[in-house]
Amino acid sequence: MKRWLIAFILLLPAWSAAAEPLVFHGEQTLWQDAVWDGEVVIDGILTVAPGVTLEIRPGSTVRFTRFDSNGDGIGEHELFCQGTLRAIGTADRPIRFTSAEPAPRRGDWGAINMMTSEANNLLEHSVIEYAYRGFHAHFAQATLRDSLLRGNLRGAQFQESRVSIERCQLVDNSNGLQFRDSEVELIDSHVARNQWGVRCVYSTLTMRGCLVEENLINGLNAREGTLSITGNRIIGNRRGLYLQKCFAEAGGNDLSNNSEHGIFLEEGDVDVYDNRVTGNGRAGVRWLNADGSLRHNALAGNGEYALINDGAGPGDARGNWWGDQAPEFVATAVRDGRDRAGMGIVAAGDPLTQPIPWVPPTSPAAP
Amino acid sequence: MRRCALLLLLLLAACQPLSRSTAEGPAEYAGAYGGNLVWEGTATMAGDVLILEGGSLTIRAGTEVRVTPAEGTQIDPEYYSSLTELLVRGRLVIEGTAERPVRFTIVERPELEEIAWAGVTFDAGAAGTLRHAEIVRAETGVRCIDSSPELVGNQLRRCRYGVISQQGSHPKILDNRIEDGEGGVFVWRGSRPYLKGNLISGHDEEGVFVDADSRPWLDRNTVTGNAIGLALYPRDLPYDETGVSGNTENLRWLGTGAP
Numbered sequence: 179m180k181r182w183l184i185a186f187i188l189l190l191p192a193w194s195a196a197a198e199p200l201v202f203h204g205e206q207t208l209w210q211d212a213v214w215d216g217e218v219v220i221d222g223i224l225t226v227a228p229g230v231t232l233e234i235r236p237g238s239t240v241r242f243t244r245f246d247s248n249g250d251g252i253g254e255h256e257l258f259c260q261g262t263l264r265a266i267g268t269a270d271r272p273i274r275f276t277s278a279e280p281a282p283r284r285g286d287w288g289a290i291n292m293m294t295s296e297a298n299n300l301l302e303h304s305v306i307e308y309a310y311r312g313f314h315a316h317f318a319q320a321t322l323r324d325s326l327l328r329g330n331l332r333g334a335q336f337q338e339s340r341v342s343i344e345r346c347q348l349v350d351n352s353n354g355l356q357f358r359d360s361e362v363e364l365i366d367s368h369v370a371r372n373q374w375g376v377r378c379v380y381s382t383l384t385m386r387g388c389l390v391e392e393n394l395i396n397g398l399n400a401r402e403g404t405l406s407i408t409g410n411r412i413i414g415n416r417r418g419l420y421l422q423k424c425f426a427e428a429g430g431n432d433l434s435n436n437s438e439h440g441i442f443l444e445e446g447d448v449d450v451y452d453n454r455v456t457g458n459g460r461a462g463v464r465w466l467n468a469d470g471s472l473r474h475n476a477l478a479g480n481g482e483y484a485l486i487n488d489g490a491g492p493g494d495a496r497g498n499w500w501g502d503q504a505p506e507f508v509a510t511a512v513r514d515g516r517d518r519a520g521m522g523i524v525a526a527g528d529p530l531t532q533p534i535p536w537v538p539p540t541s542p543a544a545p
Numbered sequence: 546m547r548r549c550a551l552l553l554l555l556l557l558a559a560c561q562p563l564s565r566s567t568a569e570g571p572a573e574y575a576g577a578y579g580g581n582l583v584w585e586g587t588a589t590m591a592g593d594v595l596i597l598e599g600g601s602l603t604i605r606a607g608t609e610v611r612v613t614p615a616e617g618t619q620i621d622p623e624y625y626s627s628l629t630e631l632l633v634r635g636r637l638v639i640e641g642t643a644e645r646p647v648r649f650t651i652v653e654r655p656e657l658e659e660i661a662w663a664g665v666t667f668d669a670g671a672a673g674t675l676r677h678a679e680i681v682r683a684e685t686g687v688r689c690i691d692s693s694p695e696l697v698g699n700q701l702r703r704c705r706y707g708v709i710s711q712q713g714s715h716p717k718i719l720d721n722r723i724e725d726g727e728g729g730v731f732v733w734r735g736s737r738p739y740l741k742g743n744l745i746s747g748h749d750e751e752g753v754f755v756d757a758d759s760r761p762w763l764d765r766n767t768v769t770g771n772a773i774g775l776a777l778y779p780r781d782l783p784y785d786e787t788g789v790s791g792n793t794e795n796l797r798w799l800g801t802g803a804p
Binding site for chain 1 (some may be wrong): 581594597598621622624625628690711712731733734749750754756773776778797799800801
């Protein structure tokens with residue numbers, strides 16, 4: 179009898195909601211571990227206390243009601259996690275975090291908010307939509323895997339956090355992914371049709387195997403960070419890769435068909451190698467007082483120029499494919515101090531005699 | 546009957562929620578606004594201003610809009626820029642006249658960079674009319690994203706980009722002066738603006754740039770004193786090149802294919 183009673187007590191926090199949704203009104207706190215399995219409605223702010231783990235089972239849906247107290251167009255109801263969140267769906271039965279409104283729109287609810295969260299949070303096979311910030315963190319560790327963040331004002335935003343994002347889709351948000359003072363791995367993910375695709379400041383970013391496309395401001399913009407950008411397709415954005423004062427390597431990427439520049443390097447120290455940079459509207463590469471080098475890239479077929487040096491410093495762009503190896507052809511492909519007073523000279527000698535063998539990076543399938 | 550209708554109209558107008566700056570003192574604005582906002586006299590943008598879907602901002606003739614540039618420490622964009630921005634998802638009507646333009650001025654401070662604010666963005670089907678506004682030192686004077694406002698008789702000076710028409714926008718851009726920036730008018734990503742009678746001059750790069758997916762109508766504009774007057778991908782644009790002169794290079798065809 180005692181054993182049955184203990185089992186019953188242990189099962190109390192677990193919620194199996196076959197019929198009635200579990201509803202949280204107002205400001206509430208989970209003080210002990212809980213398991214959600216089914217329909218949950220958050221009509222307020224629900225806090226997961228430090229030391230507490232919230233587990234959400236496959237197929238569950240968490241809906242947030244809209245409450246905009248100050249009329250700024252942003253809903254304030256949210257999940258505020260100071261403990262640990264384990265939302266592990268499956269491909270067939272994802273977990274959904276969404277708006278409870280009949281006609282949902284961006285910003286209906288606040289965020290999955292992680293503040294000083296103490297353990298490695300995990301969202302896997304989850305869909306996060308119609309939030310202000312789909313995923314938001316300060317001083318947290320988290321992994322997002324196989325998840326879809328769409329239709330949010332900001333897909334994911336965090337600072338002072340360590341976050342791994344693998345095989346995720348950040349699509350159709352106002353801004354896709356933005357972070358500062360963080361360590362981030364962005365692997366095999368799809369970032370598309372946002373204003374900002376990825377924007378980061380003072381951060382360390384490893385980005386590999388991603389497809390970043392059709393973002394209306396920048397595909398990837400980093401400022402004062404350390405980056406390794408390899409094997410990605412950054413295509414059809416307004417600007418492709420825009421690095422400001424960064425230490426970075428960018429190798430083996432496809433940086434094509436962006437409206438302005440495939441790559442814009444502004445100060446910093448960047449090694450750019452083995453990339454295909456073609457079909458960009460204004461120029462393949464815009465170089466502004468950066469150190470580093472541009473070697474063994476395919477730079478043919480861009481709009482006005484293959485390479486613009488808009489800074490007073492020199493540029494090292496030896497050993498690239500320009501479309502032709504004739505010096506006079508290369509000279510027309512490069513705009514530098516020979517064409518505009520006050521600009522530095524680009525060393526563009528030793529041109530390749532044929533395009534580099536190009537193997538397109540493997541990128542995730544578009545949804 | 547007519548009197549009743551008039552009375553009804555007056556009553557309706559009186560019920561309209563209005564928030565306005567007054568001549569008694571400058572009003573400060575920052576944040577999101579969903580009602581019907583009117584600026585006149587002097588209005589200060591103390592930070593980003595967002596006009597929400599369903600809301601409107603009307604700026605009366607002769608108004609000075611003082612833009613406070615964002616602090617240099619603001620590095621995350623609240624909306625689309627880390628600079629101070631006027632983002633319109635509802636409706637913006639600027640009622641300047643040639644005699645009494647609406648002037649956007651910069652609240653100066655030491656070490657402020659040349660590009661001091663983000664500019665005006667029409668987003669996601671926003672509507673509006675800008676008449677006789679003077680916009681200076683913006684990242685983009687006016688940016689249209691899937692929006693089609695009417696821009697008439699404005700002066701956009703020393704902006705990095707004068708006008709950007711993007712993502713299916715088809716604004717009417719008529720009789721404006723767009724001068725002395727990096728580039729004048731950029732037409733990108735399936736956009737179809739109508740440009741007529743504009744002066745586009747003195748840019749370090751392009752006067753007008755058109756990508757391969759866009760089809761603007763370039764009608765009797767004066768494009769002069771730019772590095773490249775017209776930089777065009779599409780070969781089948783309706784355009785009048787008589788006013789395209791005095792650029793370092795008047796016309797450059799981009800991409801492949803014979804013009």
